[in-house]
Amino acid sequence: MLIAHLPAGYLLARRIAPRLAAAPADARRLMAVGLAGSVFPDIDLVIFYLADGRQTLHHDYWTHIPAFWPAAMLAAAGLLWLARAKVPWRAFLVFLAGIFLHLALDTPAGGILWGWPVSLHRFLLVDIPTRFDWWVWNFVLHWSFLAELAVCAWAAREFRAIGRFRDLKRALQARMVGAERESIE
Numbered sequence: 381m382l383i384a385h386l387p388a389g390y391l392l393a394r395r396i397a398p399r400l401a402a403a404p405a406d407a408r409r410l411m412a413v414g415l416a417g418s419v420f421p422d423i424d425l426v427i428f429y430l431a432d433g434r435q436t437l438h439h440d441y442w443t444h445i446p447a448f449w450p451a452a453m454l455a456a457a458g459l460l461w462l463a464r465a466k467v468p469w470r471a472f473l474v475f476l477a478g479i480f481l482h483l484a485l486d487t488p489a490g491g492i493l494w495g496w497p498v499s500l501h502r503f504l505l506v507d508i509p510t511r512f513d514w515w516v517w518n519f520v521l522h523w524s525f526l527a528e529l530a531v532c533a534w535a536a537r538e539f540r541a542i543g544r545f546r547d548l549k550r551a552l553q554a555r556m557v558g559a560e561r562e563s564i565e
């Protein structure tokens with residue numbers, strides 16, 4: 381997946397963050413954590429381009445290995461517990477949800493090692509043929525890219541719907557304030 385990770389992360393985070401949050405401000409924080417998780421695995425592109433000379437398959441870095449993440453979270457929780465610090469379980473959970481959404485969305489066209497370390501089988505649904513020199517065009521000009529556009533459209537629709545709801549709320553509040561003033565005068 382190329383462009384729909386963040387929109388998909390938004391759709392997921394706005395469904396789970398308010399349910400896990402203890403307060404509205406906490407929901408916004410968890411929302412940001414979920415969004416970060418939904419794009420974080422692609423941080424390996426920095427290593428891919430700058431340090432590794434494009435030698436390793438992008439999805440073979442540890443950031444795209446599913447088994448790594450629960451282990452890393454438990455290790456982080458263990459370290460915090462040893463340091464007698466509070467373990468932010470809710471944030472961990474939302475971040476992990478974002479990560480696993482990313483990996484699930486990378487699976488159909490990119491392939492993910494879901495069985496590692498037991499198996500090196502790459503789970504893949506659609507093999508994208510190499511037709512262009514720049515790999516990005518192979519994905520953009522493949523029919524599977526339509527699914528990415530659909531996710532983006534879905535997220536944009538929900539985002540705009542929230543904007544309209546906020547406008548309506550503001551208009552109602554302004555009208556109520558106006559009515560209050562009129563009754564006082």
Ligand SMILES: [Zn+2]
Pocket residue numbers: 421422444482486
């Ligand atoms: Zn990825």
